[in-house]
Amino acid sequence: MPRFSVIVPAYQVQAYLPACLESVLSQSCPDLELIAVDDGSPDACGALIEEFAARDPRVRPVHLPENTGPGPARDAGLDRAAGDYVLFLDGDDTLAPDALLAIADRLKETDEPDVLVYDHARVHWSGQAVRNRALSAPLTEHDPAPFRAEDRPGLLNLPAVAWNKACRREFLEGGGFRFPPGCYEDVPWAYSVLMAARTVATLDRVCVHLRQRRVGSLLCTAGERHFDVFGQYDRVFAYMEQRPELAHWRPLLFRRMVGHLTAVYSRRERLPHGSRALFLRRARAHYRRYRAPGVPLPPRERIDHAVVRFGLHRTHRMLRLARALGRGTARLTGLLLGALRSAALRLHYHVQRLLPLRADRAVFASREGHDGDPGALESAFREFAPHIRTAWVVEPKSPHAVPPGPRRLAPGTAAYWTALARSAYLVSDTRFEPGLRKRRGQVLVQTGAGTPLRHRGLDLLDRPAVAPGADADADAERILKDAGRWDYVVSANRHSTLTWERVHPGRYTVLEYGRPCTDRLYTATEADVARLRESLGIPAGAVAILYAPARREHRRTQPRLLDLERVVHRLGPRFVILARIPGPAGPPRPAASGRVLDVSTHPNVASLCLASDALITDYSSLMADYAGLDRPIVLHTPDREAYEEIHGSYLDLAAFPPGVVTHSEDELIDVFTSGHWRGSRSAQLRAAFRARFCPHDDGRVAERVVRRVVFGESEQPSAIPLPERRPAPSAAAAHDRPRLTTVPPQHAAAPRPVAEHV
Template sequence: MPRFSVIVPAYQVQAYLHECLESVLSQSYDDLELIAVDDGSPDACGAVIDEFAARDPRVRAVHLPENTGLGRARNTGMERATGDYLVFLDGDDTLTPDALLAIADRLKETGDPDVLVYDYARTYWSGEAVRNRAAAELTERGPAPFRLADRPGLLNLLMVAWNKAYRREFVEHAGFSFPPGYYEDTPWTYPVLMAAESVATLDRVCVHYRQRRDGGILRTTSERHFDVFDQYDRVFAYLDEHPGLAHWRPVLFRRMVDHLVTVYARRDRLPRGTRAAFLRRARAHYRRHRAPGASVPARARVHHTLVRFGLHRTYRVLRLASALHRRAAGAAGGLLRALRSAALLLHYRVQRLLPLRADRAVFTARADGGHGGGPGALEAAFRAVAPHIRTAWVTRPEHPGHPHAVPPGPRTAAYWTALARSTYLVSDTGFDPRLVKRKGQVLVRTQPGTPLGHTGLDLLGRPAAARDTDFARLLEDVDRWDYVVSANLHSTLTWERAYPGRYTTLEYGQPRTDPLHTATAADVAGAREALGIPEGAVAILYAPVHRDHHRAQRTRRPLLDLERVVRRLGPRFVVLARTRHPLGAPLANASGRVVDVTGHPSVASLCLASDVLVTDCSPLVFDYAGLDRPIVLCADAREAYEAARGAYVDLRAFPPGAVVDGEDELIDVFATGHWRGAHSARRRAAFRARFCPYDDGRVAERVVRRVVFGETCLPPVVPLHERRPAPSAAAAFEGPPPLATVPQQSGGPSAVTDRV
């Protein structure tokens, strides 16, 4: 019998569930069982739970056939619990480090009370953690345990189930369970506290209560918020069944009125047109449950008057007056902005009054992406699958030559016309912050590959990587997204956490990898010829990741001595160096076999032209793996990168091929042929299965069919074993290619063989 049964219900929290479950299993106090209940969640919650259950015997996975609601999911967990104490945790929240140890110690100190109440902190996307404002009620001073009558101030705490530990025998003997519907914690928490013979407190934050930007139940507009009335009926019915608790009626009545006013006043809870009906129900509940002689605090009299008499129109007048004041202030600010932007912004506003053009799509890409990447692949798919839609590019000055380009920058009328009138907006970067997304416009975001280093909100607390990122503006941009294209489950979970919003995730694959699967041997030959790669040569694409901690260094030398590498490997090898900064004339011209492709506009062409990728921790490794060509991981400098930016995936623990440390081992890997050996191929196959499940050359087509035509029966994904990506020019070579010199380093090839 474990000390704790931690019950975690999960429904549509796939982006946060890993962190939640990990916070439980990583506790320093490990005498626990974790009961994770998949409440019929349509996302990957069930798979995440099964993953944890497979790796840790303390995890018990429960899958419900359909969604039953938070309360009933918790009941299911309680039915399977065997621990001394029940601890509830929502799937998007986390336990703080050593929380269970502190709870266990306090339970022991206070003689195993029926209920232990501990504290929580609200955590926001900015990383800020704000402790509960009523934390003073949790003081450990004075006798313990006690009854609620000795510390009635505990009723001022947020009435939730997850800030308490409950003795299981007490809960089962009293027959407590959660009811269905919203606000299910209300008829659980009040009766539990009133019925407990012994209560104790722990003055410590044990739970981080995530304040999601959207997606939480209490931030969902729904008529189900009317459930609050049924929940308070259950509370007062419990009082009627237990006459000895009648003295609590005035307190609970005041709490009920405060709660009803909160639900009524929040703009994001009740649907439009239902507030008057809600207030009528509130008035009926006020009269039904009012305790005779109950005093009303002076500060709450306005609220009580509002509910008692159902003054819906009065409330609307007060809110309208406040809204008019805000609009007047906003109009003044808008006038100042209009004076700055003058004619072009006026033009944009006029264009926004005109109908949207359903046959227009506008594209933009990152400064270093030219007209390619995800937006480029989607434009090609638009022109192939939906030819009735005319496409245009918002170009940058360095990439002006696209045949369908809109003149660059916000200083032209064509630019603002395209943003105002196009139905489809596609980008892998932010549009102009002054863009006003119109009703009917569809914004598709193609993220820049599979995430390896931390991104979005996960960069909070990492100033070297975040630099001058405006996180508030970033979230404003996220709020405009309708669709986010995701390459795989790992990407989906990361994007939804790092860029939280109401968009729909299209886990269809990476559109920019389509050319790698549709290209032919002739395309590969053409790409190699354009780069001047000799026939029969092995082309190594060297693409180290940009390091934020090297930003101030501005070095022109790559991490490897590329001239030494090609000199030791011999004349059959050529290096295509794609570094952050140009290599410089002296190095680039030293032998003619190190080609500087840093400024090349098409990464896809470089991948097609090469035969093997050498990188450290560049996200390009995920795209290249789809080509099923060898990859060598040069991991000697990864620690500094991960310290500055952090990493979601430890490539060294789950490599896509051979792993080396430094130049000498890299040369050995190529000299011995291990770079394309069977062991490296097996690693690459496992890596492809995990990170390239949908990249079969038709990703962009699926996205366009879903976004433009609303199709849900999309072309099936070609299985990995049936895919035929563009062939490598070196694929026909048998065995290690002949070398001018075969270097032997200290320790011999066996040192490398052990690693690869």
């Protein structure tokens, strides 16, 4: 008996069916059967189902002699289901990666409820996935579970559909729940199932990707079939009338019915021409038949109820026109106000530039918040140049991107432009404000974004898949103009210096002092590491592996290159994986064992590096920073040729890697189970890589930059030699190597507290 039976009815969806079936069969929870029902489809759906059945024994094909509609087709699949739980999926939709694993975990947590309700995201024809956060509010997992629907009536405000629920098969069979014929067949089934369920649970996670087809779907095809909605609500109220204990649901379902009828009536693409008045008369009759007096209504719903109750067809048309006119007026007003505001800000900026420059002001901006080099320099400014007041440029949607203390500036505000006009120091690791006009005496410091391993700047112009824009000449002009304003560029190593000077040519001075953000890797103590591991939930004595692949800029959704659950299961109970996956595909679902920890949204990469014992990456520049910790690095590069062809590469990682290189998941597992990940060969490769890319990282990089930029100290003390450096110890390997608690006096730095950002 499988854990899940996934039922997929298919009718004229041949273009989308393979992706639908593949999304089920590729789930990380393989304990399933896929019942694909060919609902008499005249296209190739039946043949496609047979092809998948021949390839995978979990596929059970069902062929109906004629088209019966999605409801009877689902019933045909339900009659053949053998799983503990049944899920329904339309033939043009897909299951999200790891959805079944998340559902299985939640079912186990909530003691096998009758019904589990989960969320969905609408995927538009352009490929953009949008989740309705307002609709997902009733799916919160904070309240006790399981519960009855009466405890959380807001669940009935969710779409009345079958594809957002996992139902216990015995519950469905015992209750005799069947789908009626006709369109909107989900309505009576979904409401009846929720009202009858003894135990209900929720999962606040997108498990279904709902495809929004431009043509061909029921919701965008006009026809008389939309009148079936009346019969479906007749079945809903008939079900309640047969069960007096459900009478308290009547007011809520009455509101849901009126809202649904209004939605169908208001959409011009649904009802045939000339049938809208007839539909409204039918809706008026249903309103009177099932009306529940005394139901409190918000103002917007009162208008809809009045239109349906009194059959105000012409009034509704006038209201639509008035709303359209109001939206147009509001849009035009917004454009005018925006133009006036922009002009006022430009004038304000020009006025501020006439005022004296403030030598005690510094502004910092970073794509990574306080986690990158600007964050480390801002801390160094406050420590070594306390007379300078610092401020951070922070987007309003990311108020916690920087630590408390410094002043915060929202882009596009008067305070923001004042700071740009009058601050003596501007520090950033990304492009400076395009409208910025550098003043005499202003100092612009560019920190970059780590050691460049893939193409940057002018070299990207020959890479259209990842180039910043479509116009190469305009991009080149923008790059050159931006670099022409820089005074200093902070470089981590000789490789970075040579690359920056070529791809961002300018008259700036290169400060080849190291990466400021690596200072914390040397100032942290063993107690700091232990505290970080505890805050992340890493068990004592575990080997924590940080998995941080590079983002594929040429793809909207990021591919999943590793089945982390399988990897951690094969490695054994001692290993834990910290998964930092680039968006927007989202992080992996934690394994049932709890040994895959999602740290994708963790605000500080340095903390993750300190807490881990090894790094798995592919082409991320993080490897150059992590090498300074002298901890094992494993490169997993299954798509190296394709990645380098698209993004370009400045380093042959196959010839000069920082550690062992793997090309398949099984090879990666073997490297860890055999111990090669921390063997002598790995140590030799890491030592050579560290010597090349971490020659200056010794815990005092930010201090050297501040002393040069602020105080003009061109003569800086040399970096601590590599053999004498003592980076923060690894928790799992600290007992295997000698520890030194002192630093040679000539290189010792004043002790500084380690900031905690977890």
